[in-house]
Amino acid sequence: MSADLLALEAPPRRPGRSLPGLALLRSTHGLQRLMLLIGAVLVAIFVVVALFAPLLAPYGFAELFSGHLPMSAEHPLGTTVGGYDVLSRIIWGARTAIEVIALAIVLSILIGVPLGLVSGYVGGPLDRVLVLVMDALFAFPSLLMAIVVSIVVAGGRSGVLAGIVSAAVSITVIFIPQYFRVVRNATIQVKVEPYVEAARVVGAGPTRIMFGHVLSNVSQSIPVLATLNASEAILTLASLGFLGFGIEPTSAAEWGYDLNKAMSGVSSGVWWTGVFPGLAIVAIVTGVTLIGESLNDVLNPLLRTRGGASTADEAELIEMVEAEAEADQESLAPVEAVAEADRAGSDRPPDDSLQPGEETS
Amino acid sequence: MTATSPAVAPKILLRVENLSVSFRTDGAPVQAVKAISYDVAPGETLAIVGESGSGKTVGCRAMVSLLPDSASVRGGAWLDDQELIGLKGEAIRRVRGDRIAMIFQEPSTALDPVRTVGWQIGQALRVHHPKMTWPQARARAVELMELVGIPDPAIRVQSYPHQLSGGQKQRVMIAMAISCDPEIIIADEPTTALDVTTQAQILDLLHDLRDRLGTAIILITHNMGVVADLADRVAVMYRGEIVEQAEARQLFGQPQHPYTRHLLSSVPHLGQPRPASMNTAAPTVTDRPVVEIEDLSIDFPGRLGQGPVHAVSQVSLTVQEHEILALVGESGSGKTTLARCVVGLVKPTRGQVRVLGADIVKAGGRQLRQLRQRIGFVFQDPAASLNPRMTVAACVAEPMRVHEVGTPAERRARVEELLDAVELPGDFARRYPHELSGGQRQRVSLARALVLRPQFLVADEPTSALDVSVQARVLDVFVRLQHEMGFACLFVTHDLAVVDMLADRIAVMRQGRLVELGDDRSVLRHPAQDYTRDLIAAVPVPDPVEQAEKRALRRALRAEAASLGAGRTD
Numbered sequence: 001m002s003a004d005l006l007a008l009e010a011p012p013r014r015p016g017r018s019l020p021g022l023a024l025l026r027s028t029h030g031l032q033r034l035m036l037l038i039g040a041v042l043v044a045i046f047v048v049v050a051l052f053a054p055l056l057a058p059y060g061f062a063e064l065f066s067g068h069l070p071m072s073a074e075h076p077l078g079t080t081v082g083g084y085d086v087l088s089r090i091i092w093g094a095r096t097a098i099e100v101i102a103l104a105i106v107l108s109i110l111i112g113v114p115l116g117l118v119s120g121y122v123g124g125p126l127d128r129v130l131v132l133v134m135d136a137l138f139a140f141p142s143l144l145m146a147i148v149v150s151i152v153v154a155g156g157r158s159g160v161l162a163g164i165v166s167a168a169v170s171i172t173v174i175f176i177p178q179y180f181r182v183v184r185n186a187t188i189q190v191k192v193e194p195y196v197e198a199a200r201v202v203g204a205g206p207t208r209i210m211f212g213h214v215l216s217n218v219s220q221s222i223p224v225l226a227t228l229n230a231s232e233a234i235l236t237l238a239s240l241g242f243l244g245f246g247i248e249p250t251s252a253a254e255w256g257y258d259l260n261k262a263m264s265g266v267s268s269g270v271w272w273t274g275v276f277p278g279l280a281i282v283a284i285v286t287g288v289t290l291i292g293e294s295l296n297d298v299l300n301p302l303l304r305t306r307g308g309a310s311t312a313d314e315a316e317l318i319e320m321v322e323a324e325a326e327a328d329q330e331s332l333a334p335v336e337a338v339a340e341a342d343r344a345g346s347d348r349p350p351d352d353s354l355q356p357g358e359e360t361s
Numbered sequence: 362m363t364a365t366s367p368a369v370a371p372k373i374l375l376r377v378e379n380l381s382v383s384f385r386t387d388g389a390p391v392q393a394v395k396a397i398s399y400d401v402a403p404g405e406t407l408a409i410v411g412e413s414g415s416g417k418t419v420g421c422r423a424m425v426s427l428l429p430d431s432a433s434v435r436g437g438a439w440l441d442d443q444e445l446i447g448l449k450g451e452a453i454r455r456v457r458g459d460r461i462a463m464i465f466q467e468p469s470t471a472l473d474p475v476r477t478v479g480w481q482i483g484q485a486l487r488v489h490h491p492k493m494t495w496p497q498a499r500a501r502a503v504e505l506m507e508l509v510g511i512p513d514p515a516i517r518v519q520s521y522p523h524q525l526s527g528g529q530k531q532r533v534m535i536a537m538a539i540s541c542d543p544e545i546i547i548a549d550e551p552t553t554a555l556d557v558t559t560q561a562q563i564l565d566l567l568h569d570l571r572d573r574l575g576t577a578i579i580l581i582t583h584n585m586g587v588v589a590d591l592a593d594r595v596a597v598m599y600r601g602e603i604v605e606q607a608e609a610r611q612l613f614g615q616p617q618h619p620y621t622r623h624l625l626s627s628v629p630h631l632g633q634p635r636p637a638s639m640n641t642a643a644p645t646v647t648d649r650p651v652v653e654i655e656d657l658s659i660d661f662p663g664r665l666g667q668g669p670v671h672a673v674s675q676v677s678l679t680v681q682e683h684e685i686l687a688l689v690g691e692s693g694s695g696k697t698t699l700a701r702c703v704v705g706l707v708k709p710t711r712g713q714v715r716v717l718g719a720d721i722v723k724a725g726g727r728q729l730r731q732l733r734q735r736i737g738f739v740f741q742d743p744a745a746s747l748n749p750r751m752t753v754a755a756c757v758a759e760p761m762r763v764h765e766v767g768t769p770a771e772r773r774a775r776v777e778e779l780l781d782a783v784e785l786p787g788d789f790a791r792r793y794p795h796e797l798s799g800g801q802r803q804r805v806s807l808a809r810a811l812v813l814r815p816q817f818l819v820a821d822e823p824t825s826a827l828d829v830s831v832q833a834r835v836l837d838v839f840v841r842l843q844h845e846m847g848f849a850c851l852f853v854t855h856d857l858a859v860v861d862m863l864a865d866r867i868a869v870m871r872q873g874r875l876v877e878l879g880d881d882r883s884v885l886r887h888p889a890q891d892y893t894r895d896l897i898a899a900v901p902v903p904d905p906v907e908q909a910e911k912r913a914l915r916r917a918l919r920a921e922a923a924s925l926g927a928g929r930t931d
Binding site (some may be wrong): 194195197198199200201202203204205208213216311312315316317318320321322325326358 | 798806831
């Protein structure tokens, strides 16, 4: 009997937890899925280009040729005023862009998330001071902030590592308040949930509660924020380079710097030095933004239609009703034989009401 | 007994035929209601009962076009000769309120908080009687409020919803519903959000209105006691279908469908012997106290300009080893605050709480952690008290990990053992809480509370978020485990019928004070205090015959009380 019950308890499992990307794609529809796919393809192209830059680029990013050469077989996208090969600069530039984005996002998550978690969970004076500081950072114009930080970190411009790190740090400073705010507000909501209280009753300490229970429940908005920030990071990096606070052209290729140098050529009809780096920026920003927006739609439960929330409840109910019906039949069996004979004679309608319960078994 | 022994010929007021409702979702469409048919005669009360999610509310809302856009409705519903399904705009607005009125479950959210109740009733009137002036509407609102039994209606008409009690708000909702003399009132769980004594008064009112106004009522509920009290006929819904329809007495006497039988056998019945499944050998209660509460008071800071709120005042009680002490009271009685104080979640203002020999108020740091290792806590809502991001196994093993008990292998074994003890299959360990049903989740919650073999367990309304049919099984498991493991338990609940099934002793609380304390039998069968007596009398029993007697008795008691001039208003 009990073995039967176990078998009847239909396990309502969700399909495949194995590949998160696939599960994500499966939960999207129509336009949303198209957005996600286009975004993913664009970003994938840039990642591949960045990874294999040494193989793909015809020349090094700092190799010099004569300036302002138009497009030719030797220089598919021409050369810049300074004499760099445009195609090579774009390919190497993808590498710089992705390095800076990754570093900036990792840094800002590593700092912003724990700060927000502690501030929200502990509350009190600590929370008030942190919120004040973050609000002040938030209120500062972000580009101005990035310029100030890059001057402080690297004296304005410098070599490979220092250049990338200073760009990443200046972007990080802008993003920390965003992660801080999102995580802190979510923490304040989550910390009064009964499951956090349950952890307290169990005897768990504050660190365990914060990182074991609260963090996993406030982290769902971080991927969305990270992708949306990634596109902002590229723009900030390009702006820094454009304004001359970015990375030296001899240290690494950087699209913003190239755009800046292309300005002088525009009036004399040299368009290829500006258009192609610009297109690269537009393409990667579009790709990352598309992923971010569709992630937002998919991961935000408020924007998602609910689907069969009560399946497990139903399964349990069916099981119990069937057990009841079974028990009835066992107890009724001897009586039923007698009743059958009676029923044949009488005009009482046959007992239909048992049918639905039986059908479901 | 009721006005429904009709002098009129059995006429049909509302006819529903093959009504189906389905919802579009991201996946396949969900069929919420599958071809239901029923009739309602004038002045009749039809109860629609069923599990949450069985489609009982959706089916009724379809008739007044109150479903979201994702719903598609097929089939027909006729009020007299008017087809209701497919009515739009002005046509359906003329039906709503005027011919079919609705009463909602939660009166505090169904009323607009920034308008006076008089304005809201007046508005309902003026929508359907455009010629009515505001003074007329207001005068009628006062009349209606008097009709539904709100004291001082001429003054209360100016009140805002937050100034009224829950029962009074529901009375206002009823006043709005009857304002245009509707032919049918759809009452969707009208008493679920209310306390038992308030529930009894609202049921009295509905009885009274039906007798005086002859309005037909469609009563949607899951409370079989309420059904027994009010319904003439009952339709049982199960998974979107009506599986059984019968006169109330017949349905309670000879239920036909297995679901109905299961439902009726699961309903705890105040005053009946405990079910056989709970009669396992209980450990003997000893004189060793596990919890000693002495002169405990807990105050919360009041709003600006107001004094503190006394949530608990001067309560003294003890819980003995191996004993289940039930703490009973209505909302606001301080029972949950007391329970939370016992486990150290709330600091008391005055008094002493000794748990397992240690003072939990003064205990700090290490001592408190050690104490918590020996105390279990089961929360009210299992959906909220299990971390949604942790698997069942991780949830159950959490106390062991926190207190660094056992090796990973031992923990796994213990989790398996406990899942088995709460009658869940072992493969549930890998699932997440949202994949489980409410009852299964609460059993996981119980397993977590018991994983460290506590000597003392606090259960805060562990079954009130569950459907009755599921509640029975959770209680079964609970009692069996208590008998096997012998932990002492403070069982907080508002449901006297549940208390009757499992408690050794009962403590009744009211407005923060301990009103009565005694063993199960004496408190429930021979209550010493008036309040306890009121409380017991207010619980509707799931048996129409018995409930009719009870109602008559209550009426007599009330008449007696009124003649003594001690009539209590709510």
